[in-house]
Amino acid sequence: MEKKSRYMNSYLAGFLLGLVLLGAFYFSGRGLGASGAMKSVVVSAVNAVAPDHANETTFYSKYVTGGQKPLISWLVFLAIGMVIGGNFSGIVSDRMKFTIEKGPRISNRTRLIMAVIGGMLFGIGAQLGRGCTSGAALSGMAVLSTAGFLTLIAIFGTGYLIAWMFKKLWL
């Protein structure tokens, strides 16, 4: 209970997150997002390793043709900022620690394998669904886009439907 109370009040945190989101809309005319930066990293890496392949493949070519630099983009700078901000916040609140968080019934190894699988699914889903929880769902809800609400319902609806299957991972 002591440890838990060190986190910010959820409603206050939500309100502040809403203000940050408003700031993104007010200054840059766009919402927040996280998976977009990761796409840029993948595209840049492929382009560096196999430039011919990148230029010939439909998915990459639209980001690399004409000498575009996918890493010099709004979403990449946002993600860099997120790491800095998260790190700063962790230091201030004394939460910096190399740990693996998991349910009590699984090993670290299982947890890490599941983290990679979950990440892969999220990577695929976010590309297909044009955005993740922050870019498509949260930002989309704020501008009242249909896509935002559909993404929200699909992610969390699925989550609740399948949670029992993966109970062992967390409980």
Added chain:
Amino acid sequence: MGPLVPYGIISSEFDLIIALIIGVLFGAVLEQAGFGSSRKLAGVFYGYDFVVLRVFFTAAVTAMVGLILGNHFGIIDMNLVFINPTFLWSTLVGGVIMGFGFVIGGFCPGTSLAGAATGKIDAMFFLGGILLGILLFAESYPLFENLHNASALGPIKIYDTLGISQGLFAFLLIVMAIAAFAITQRIENKINGIQQVKQSVLKGNGIAAAVLVLLGVVVLFIPAERNNKGSIPAAEEISALLNDNSRFIDTDELAFKLMHKEFAPVLADIRTAEEYNYFSLPGAVHIPLDEITAPRWRAFFNDKEEVILYSNAGVLTEDAYVLLYQSGIKNIRILEGGLNTFFEQIFAADNAALTPTSPAYKPLMDKYQFRIKAAKFFQGIENSAKPSVVAPVKPKIIAVEGGC
């Protein structure tokens, strides 16, 4: 008037610095909320911790109310804000896959960044997984392509989809959020075996709920579109307007302006995107007729000394002229007879008939020589119908691309 960067109030060079600052705040808030912890995040699916739901809904409602009020009071122009488009099937299937990813992996991309930044090794592995997943998607994109682009519905709004007003939807969302907060708090207390809730906490929650309901009532009465049209001129005024030939620019004046850099006109092509892409006059900005009075173009017109509109035959431009005039934009002229007349006159075979026979025809002689010159100048332009000689200028004011 926001958004500041798309509007050109803040130079786009600063956009990346803004992104960095907003990112720092975003990351810090996520971490403070506890989103760096996969156990807290996964709690939302098992009922022992609903922090995700509370933070998520509060943030969405805060930003939604802020944007509705900001748009209404002219602080932010929603026409320039990116609205993520709906592709029905890819949105749903993508969401379902992400749902699996969330329960199995315990993070989403944004929260995994916050987790990794505070040393959570599971978050770092999750991040690695995302990169692998994107690589997999990219390499097998041809498999996904049809699904990815199926049923493109454009940037549609949820309240239109449901057939209710924006205000009513916003109000209902707020009520739903409050109900969800109350119910999930009960579930959470039960699962964690908390019997007694402090009186002060209940009181605080009550006040917060009351404030939210009040905001909901306010947005309930705000119409979706701010009416920013100027006063509408009377019919006589419009008819007088259309009898006034000073609204026209003729072939020779426009040709002269296009041929001499120092007189370079600001041109707006109001035809369809297809026609514009096939051929457009050098430097023309594409503003289709149906969005000519959209707020996003207002700054464009206001910035310029004069904007010359053109279409194919000059009929559409008359409509555009009246529409713009009604909305208070008057620094415009239209190309008389449109592009058809323009090129007909420039290349007219009977320019030869203008050959003067006596000194009385001096003005005609000048015109003749000018047209010969102009014909040579425009020969190149017309021959290279696609793309036009000078690449069309991209409008400076354009809503940003892509979200996440």
